[in-house]
Amino acid sequence: MKREIGSGPPVTALENIHLSFGGLRALQDVSVAVQPRERLAIIGPNGAGKSSLFNIISGIYTASSGVVRHKGEERPSRMKPYEVARLGIARTFQNIALFPGMSALDNIMTGRNSLMRRGILSEALQLGWARRQEIEHRRRAEEIIDFLEIPSVRRTPVGELPYGMQKRVELGRALAAEPELLLLDEPMAGMNLEEKEDMCRFILDVNEIQGTTLILVEHDMGVVMDISDRVAVFDYGRKIADAAPDDVRRDQTVIDAYLGTAHEH
Numbered sequence: 077m078k079r080e081i082g083s084g085p086p087v088t089a090l091e092n093i094h095l096s097f098g099g100l101r102a103l104q105d106v107s108v109a110v111q112p113r114e115r116l117a118i119i120g121p122n123g124a125g126k127s128s129l130f131n132i133i134s135g136i137y138t139a140s141s142g143v144v145r146h147k148g149e150e151r152p153s154r155m156k157p158y159e160v161a162r163l164g165i166a167r168t169f170q171n172i173a174l175f176p177g178m179s180a181l182d183n184i185m186t187g188r189n190s191l192m193r194r195g196i197l198s199e200a201l202q203l204g205w206a207r208r209q210e211i212e213h214r215r216r217a218e219e220i221i222d223f224l225e226i227p228s229v230r231r232t233p234v235g236e237l238p239y240g241m242q243k244r245v246e247l248g249r250a251l252a253a254e255p256e257l258l259l260l261d262e263p264m265a266g267m268n269l270e271e272k273e274d275m276c277r278f279i280l281d282v283n284e285i286q287g288t289t290l291i292l293v294e295h296d297m298g299v300v301m302d303i304s305d306r307v308a309v310f311d312y313g314r315k316i317a318d319a320a321p322d323d324v325r326r327d328q329t330v331i332d333a334y335l336g337t338a339h340e341h
Contacts, residue, residue: 082112085148087289093142102128104313115290117300120310126293135160164256176235180245187252188213220248240271260292
């Protein structure tokens with residue numbers, strides 16, 4: 077039975093995107109969109125262009141040509157990551173990008189930066205409204221800690237935490253921005269089976285309970301087939317398939333390019 081997803085314009089749509097670095101073509105005429113509340117997986121061998129796609133959506137890269145739309149409106153061709161964050165887009169990274177000397181709570185609090193609206197003077201003087209805002213941001217961070225079941229490590233420097241726990245903190249930091257669209261770059265990488273099961277549960281709850289739209293890059297095909305509504309497959313910078321998981325699993329082009337033995341990864 078097909079899961080119900082949101083209607084209306086896509087949360088994010090990339091149209092005819094090209095991205096080149098010198099003579100290297102990272103993305104070639106790529107079009108892909110994600111609907112509200114949808115769970116879209118991006119798969120493909122290493123070097124297929126998956127991370128480049130994420131970097132364009134999140135403002136780290138600027139496309140050589142093509143259009144990026146947000147809720148039907150064309151985005152400026154160049155946007156800084158903090159400007160993209162203000163559109164309601166957050167991400168995690170393939171390689172954990174936390175502050176190892178800071179506590180789990182303080183790392184999660186940094187995810188609130190795009191939502192903070194206070195001046196240097198008011199912060200320094202701790203004016204009433206600034207103080208109330210600080211309390212509200214901290215309350216929201218504590219809610220995320222409870223949601224991710226990590227209250228016991230809230231004050232622990234993240235550099236001292238096990239890898240799987242650090243991945244939870246990174247997810248928490250992304251959630252702290254209250255994103256409408258969450259980009260998950262290999263959220264299961266390096267995890268054991270129990271850690272993957274926990275992470276899958278959190279990701280599904282974020283989508284189903286909070287209504288957050290998800291795009292994930294993931295190499296674990298079991299995870300991809302279990303939790304995705306749709307799978308887009310990339311190979312050598314091109315999109316070669318875009319369909320429901322069962323259809324992708326049976327697609328001979330995908331089998332030859334990725335699910336088969338054509339690539340080592």
